[in-house]
Amino acid sequence: MIHDYVRAMTRSTLNARVYLTFTFLMSLYVGISNVIFNLYILELGYNEQSIGLLISAALLATGLFAFPAARCCDRMGSRMCLVTSGLLTAVSMYLLYTVTSMELLLALSVLNGVFATIPTVIGVPFLMENSSPEDRLHIFSVNFGIFVFATVIGTSLGGYLPQLSAVFFGMPELSVEAYRYTLMVSLAVAALSVVPLIFIKEHKRTCPVRSDTKAFLRKLVESRTIRQLVIISCLIGTGAGLIVPFFNVYFNKILQAGPDQIGLIFSLAQASMVLGAAVVPYIATRFGKVKTISLTYLLSLPFLLMLAFTTNLYLAGGAYILRMLFMNMSSPVSNSFSMEIVRQDERASVSSLTSTANCFALAGGSFIAGMLMTWGVQTMPYLAACGFYTIAAVLYYRFFRGRETAPGTGGQTPAEAEPSA
Known part of the structure; x- marks a missing residue:
């Protein structure tokens, strides 16, 4: 098993290794922010509905900017787009962590959502173009493993940095100032993530955009496969939006957990996902990609x-760790599989389309969940999420069970073998 990963990394391109470094640093930032940001908003005096509004605004902006982001990538190149978006993200996050009025928080959340679109849209097609078919699944698994490993470190730091701030600066541990210092540390890491992107070598058009965009989009929407991918993205996104952004709030307000306990639970969950990411290529080889994805979704529901x-x-805490393991361990498989079943010239646009659908669904779910939790309805979002995940798992199997090569055969899928139009 380890030999396969070492071989894949040895044969990987410079661009792939650079992007993996970027993934590590950005995931470190995400880990810290995920633990603290919602608690920071609560400490400012706002409620769950306000959190849902901020999250929804950022996600809607990300969804709306998905196709313009692909066009920017086509015109400016992957390196320039990633570097520019990284720098602008750092500026917007600095302002987001310093202002306190809801109007400014909302406006900056929208800006941050726009700037975050670039790596969301570029990431999967970029790794596809910079990895060989025989190493692709392992590269995607390494990328996912790096994401969760760095998030383990980030969530651990996010849980304990408020305590360190209290010790060094003489402030209450659970205060706006302690949370803000922690968020500023995460911001420094996010800014540092721009540095490796400078070394990307432009040699392929990762985000080709057709001149007849409207006609091409119409063709995409008419594709049965792409419609099915969008449906799955909407179902998963809605379910995730109902619960995922509020896990730290749930642990803090309902279960009375402190930031250090939340950070520990989150880091253990991410650590379990490292194991899942490592073994999932072999599970997919044994049982098939589609069956693996559907079963792991279902296993997370109890x-x-x-x-x-x-x-x-x-x-x-134990339930959260196992839920995160099973729901997310198949992400490398689903990401690579979704790109394999569409043509190469469609990948960036399909990535944009599914990202848009997912962001809109996440935004809707987050907004609804924020209102429900403000009204004291804590369990309904979890029950609804189970329903959406169940439908997604069943439909995924029904939609795609005949769309992959036989387990263990390797080779190209029909989409990879088909020439560009």
């Missing part, structure tokens, strides 16, 4: 229900 109904922090 733990999500347990998380919704328990009042014991330790039981909830």
Whole structure:
């Protein structure tokens, strides 16, 4: 197993290794921010509905900017787009962490959502173009593994940095100032992530955009495969939007967990996902990609229900860890598979389309969940998320069970073998 990963990394391109470094640094930033930001907003005096509004605004901006982002990539190149978006993200996040009025927080959340679109749209096609078919699944797994490993470190730091701020600066641990110092540390890491992107070598058009954009988009929408990918993205996005952005709020307000406990639980969950990312290529080879994706989605549901109904922090923490493991371990497989079943010239546009659908669904789910939690309805979002995930798992299997090569055969999928139009 390890030999396969070493061989894939040895044969990987400079661009792939640069992007993996970028993934590590950005994931470190995400890990810290994921633990602290919602708690920071609550400490400012706002409620869950306000959190849902901020999250929804950022996600809607990301979704709306997905296709313009692909066009920017086509005109400016991957390196320039990634570097520019990284710098602008750092500026917008600095302002987001310093202002306190809801109007400014909302406007800056929108800007941050726009700037975050570039790596969201470019990432998967970029790795596809900079990896060989025989190494692709391992490269995607390494990328996912780096993401979760760095997030482990980030969530651990996010949980304990407020304590360090309290010690060094003489402020209350659970205060706006302690949370803000922690967020500024995450911001420094995000700014540092721009440095490796400078070394990207432009040699392929990762985001080709057709001149007849409207006609091409119409063709995409008419594609049965792409419609099915969009449906799955909407279902998963809605389910995730109902619960994922509010896990730290749930642990803090309902289960009375402190930032250090939340950080520990989140880091253990991410650590479990490293193991999942490492073994999932072999599970997919044994059982098939589609079956692996559907089954892992379904296996996460009992733990999500347990998380919704328990009042014991330790039981909830264990349920959260297992839920995150099963729901996310197949991400490398689903990301690569979704690109394999469409033509090469469609990949960037399909990535934009599914990202848009996913962001809109996440935004809607987050806004609804924020209102429900403000009204004191804590379990309904979890039950609804289970419903959306179940439908997504069943439909994924029905849609795509005949669309992959036989397990263990390797080779090209029909989409990879088909010439560009």
